[in-house]
Amino acid sequence: MYILVTNDDGIDSAGIHALVHVMRRLGEVVVVAPDRQQSAVGHALTVSSPLRATPFHRDGEMFGYAINGTPADCVKLGVSTLLERRPDIVVSGINHGSNASVNAIYSGTVSAATEGTLMGIPSMAVSHTSFDHRADMTLAAEVAYTVASRLLDLHLPAGTLLNVNVPDVDRSSFKGYRIARQGYSEWKDAYDTRMDPQGRPYYWLSGEFVTIQEHADADDLLVAEGWAAITPIHYELTNFAYLERLQAHPVVAEICASNR
């Protein structure tokens, strides 16, 4: 296999190092990753400035290309321009911090895998639920290897990727794998309002993750219980059930009539 590896924590993070290490057992690995931390960038693209691809060395050997852009940029530029041939799979991670539930929306890690999917390449994102950058990546790397090794056999439907989240537990406490749905847990946000030395306010995002217990197979709940959650997600955003109701909605009829 020819494997494109990227992430959003930056090309020098511990997570991508661990991921590359295990992916090399599966085939030839090319790394194209941001040159710095790009968390919570969502599905951002760099359009108004040019990108650079700088060779990045690790342990005395070429590790990959460092890009002055976002995770989605890395996949687009890598697949279209930098790579010698089309990769068989795209693997994004290992992210430091959960991308279960609503985190998937903000996640650069997931957006990189989404970009691979948009380009028609089977893709997956892998995240370790600990935000600690010294967290042990052994289990997460094993999970990444196990899922990536069978990714082509799963025949993902067009437009669908796997969002894999791994618990922060010892190998002995790991419960195993579960197919999950995206959970509804979310951030309860607040901003710290502080004063600068000139007495002018500035605002710093803080927040608390609130677990909403709605479905037993929600990815964030499964991970909290010690499972690796595999969530099939897609970028079909249409709410079809509501679309049908809207088409028959009297208010919509009035809106349409307003143009006569």
Add this chain to the structure above:
Amino acid sequence: MYILVTNDDGIDSAGIHALVHVMRRLGEVVVVAPDRQQSAVGHALTVSSPLRATPFHRDGEMFGYAINGTPADCVKLGVSTLLERRPDIVVSGINHGSNASVNAIYSGTVSAATEGTLMGIPSMAVSHTSFDHRADMTLAAEVAYTVASRLLDLHLPAGTLLNVNVPDVDRSSFKGYRIARQGYSEWKDAYDTRMDPQGRPYYWLSGEFVTIQEHADADDLLVAEGWAAITPIHYELTNFAYLERLQAHPVVAEICASNR
């Protein structure tokens, strides 16, 4: 109504000016918008640096708060901290350029409305399909007004917002309103590889929008025909049909067994 208006083109764009003008007919308007162009930022959040809210004046009067952040930042900071009370609705736009089909994924305009939805506030995004910053915003403003005036009456389900796209046509050629699904049309990307004066390469994103004719009610197709497309979208990313297939998939059984 108390209306939060934001966008991704920046607080000084023509589109937000036109939007605020018509929203004032519906109630009290507060503007919290990025201090500069933030297109294609996706659902990015600023977490590692503080935000500033600078009063921005237009035509000699206070127009709103300019934020050194993303559209999603503007909604989070506005609702949680800057606004006197919780807004009744969030309206994001008027974007210069289409946010139909796959553009919704990259769109800062849509992400701002998504953030409003995440906070439980009925929200909509409005985009004008012309990228020309001198485009006539009259029709798009009329469409924004018409939909926003009935937004509360539509009783949007939790987690669902309206992505409204307006054609670049004269008022007389406007066909009216249609409920749509997200289209499948997408960008066929390429990077211009250029050399800098030192002979080092740099890469600039270019691309061609490829219309994929799959469903007659796809938002990009309807807009191309002269309709204003109203697409109900949500951030439930789970592919449920495939989830069921995955749960019964022999390869998944093997993956699960690998942990025994």
